[in-house]
Amino acid sequence: LAPALRRNEIAQFALRSPEIITALREAIATTEPRRATYLDHVPVDRWMELMITPVPVPTSFGGADKCMLMTFHDQTPLRRVEEMRADFVANASHELRTPLAALSGFIDTLQGQAKDDPKARERFLGIMHNQATRMARLIDDLLSLSRVELSAHVxxxxxxxxxxxxxxxxxxxxxxxxxxxxxxxxxxxxxxxxxxxxxxxxxxxxxxxxxxxxxxxxxxxxxxxxxxxxxxxxxxxxxxxxxxxxxxxxxxxxxxxxxxxxxxxxxxxxxxxxxxxxxxxxxxxxxxxxxxxxxxxxxxxxxxxxxxxxxxxxxxxxx
Known part of the structure; x- marks a missing residue:
């Protein structure tokens, strides 16, 4: 996480993230826990969560030093799952919205200017049938995928x-x-x-x-x-x-x-x-x-x- 960190050196020289430095300074000033999240780009992109907890450490002279316990949690897997879920919902919504918009548009047309045009009505109904079939197949695939995932461990x-x-x-x-x-x-x-x-x-x-x-x-x-x-x-x-x-x-x-x-x-x-x-x-x-x-x-x-x-x-x- 911090290869440049050295014993008895100023921590902020090695912990370059502004979020870490800000949280550390606030924890030192208030002696209260602080939390921060940041994106670490080296060596690969990783989302990290930092918990800073002030901890009194007894000294040999009967006093206590105020030390800061810094705990780092790698949140990358959770972030990726969230991104995948968001992408999945966006993609599924888009795939359903496209045929639904076509159906709505042709229904409006059939109720309006094409109401008395047999040829247009026949052509539009064929397109609507194809779009409805496409939507039904997508829903069927989504349900099948959900069922398989639910029983993946069995x-x-x-x-x-x-x-x-x-x-x-x-x-x-x-x-x-x-x-x-x-x-x-x-x-x-x-x-x-x-x-x-x-x-x-x-x-x-x-x-x-x-x-x-x-x-x-x-x-x-x-x-x-x-x-x-x-x-x-x-x-x-x-x-x-x-x-x-x-x-x-x-x-x-x-x-x-x-x-x-x-x-x-x-x-x-x-x-x-x-x-x-x-x-x-x-x-x-x-x-x-x-x-x-x-x-x-x-x-x-x-x-x-x-x-x-x-x-x-x-x-x-x-x-």
């Missing part, structure tokens, strides 16, 4: 087979694949692949991964969904489900932030595709609850691969 203990879940998601997205003219290839083993998991959450996870590949990698014309098993970085066995597209890929600077809430590589494209900006954040939280991990690999113009990795279920003990 690991699922029910054994489920991944294969029918993946096939169900792929079948459900077949109309979207036809619409985007994308061929979906499924490469799965014949025997069941069991993990400890929550079936509904896993359905949501694979739906997000495959749907993203169909929407944002559609220009590649092909999506491959495959399942393999192998050793993780710590040597334990894991199941890896890979969803690969052959679209435009993702620039390297975006990869570390893809799982942040409301983060988008291309905001306009994401919204036009009906994206909420919460899909990959939801995937990450579901994997965290299942004690798994998400791997993202991409090279621009060569597509992207999203891999959901799960710990392999232990075989039941033989009796």
């Amino acid at each position: 690991r699922p203990d029910t054994l489920v087979d991944l294969l029918p879940i993946i096939r169900q998601v792929a079948d459900g997205l077949e109309p979207l694949a036809r619409e985007r003219q994308v061929e979906v290839e499924i490469h799965l083993p014949d025997s069941p692949v069991m993990i400890a998991g929550d079936r509904e959450e896993l359905l949501r996870l694979f739906e997000n991964l495959i749907e993203n590949a169909l929407k944002y990698g559609a220009s590649g014309g092909r999506v491959i969904v495959s399942l393999t098993s192998g050793a993780a970085t710590d040597g334990t066995q894991e199941i890896r489900i890979m969803v690969r597209d052959f679209g435009p890929g993702i620039a390297p600077e975006h990869l570390p932030r893809l799982t942040e809430r409301f983060y988008r590589v291309d905001v306009g494209d994401s919204r036009s595709q009906g994206g909420t900006g919460l899909g990959l954040s939801l995937v990450k939280h579901i994997l965290n609850r299942h004690r798994g991990r998400l791997l993202i690999e991409s090279v621009p113009r060569q597509g992207a691969t999203f891999s959901a990795c799960f710990p392999q279920a232990k075989a039941p003990a033989q009796i």
Whole structure:
């Protein structure tokens, strides 16, 4: 905190923050506790809280020295959580306000000048339907994210087979694949692949991964969904489900932030595709609850691969 602080030297020479010096002087002058908060920029930005408490220290001559006990608390994690919460509320409000404003505007138009125009009415009602669907999907994603976060500390203990879940998601997205003219290839083993998991959450996870590949990698014309098993970085066995597209890929600077809430590589494209900006954040939280991990690999113009990795279920003990 103060590398320049030396014994028997004036404290203010080393404690350069004006907030610290002011609080220290007030505590000395009044002999009362003082509190101060300040931002420390070195070596990295940290929010600190300082508590100064006057403490009488007996001397060998029967008197007492007035010493100042300075206690520093690193508030950075709390500040970051507060900033994340504020950003989340602001982003969620903005994402909801945009379609709501569109709905309100078109309702006013339909009640006014377009009231007797059948063509305009049909076009506006179509737009309103899309905006209402977008709002409903955003609310659904927010609720799903909230439910997963509430149960993040409780690991699922029910054994489920991944294969029918993946096939169900792929079948459900077949109309979207036809619409985007994308061929979906499924490469799965014949025997069941069991993990400890929550079936509904896993359905949501694979739906997000495959749907993203169909929407944002559609220009590649092909999506491959495959399942393999192998050793993780710590040597334990894991199941890896890979969803690969052959679209435009993702620039390297975006990869570390893809799982942040409301983060988008291309905001306009994401919204036009009906994206909420919460899909990959939801995937990450579901994997965290299942004690798994998400791997993202991409090279621009060569597509992207999203891999959901799960710990392999232990075989039941033989009796």
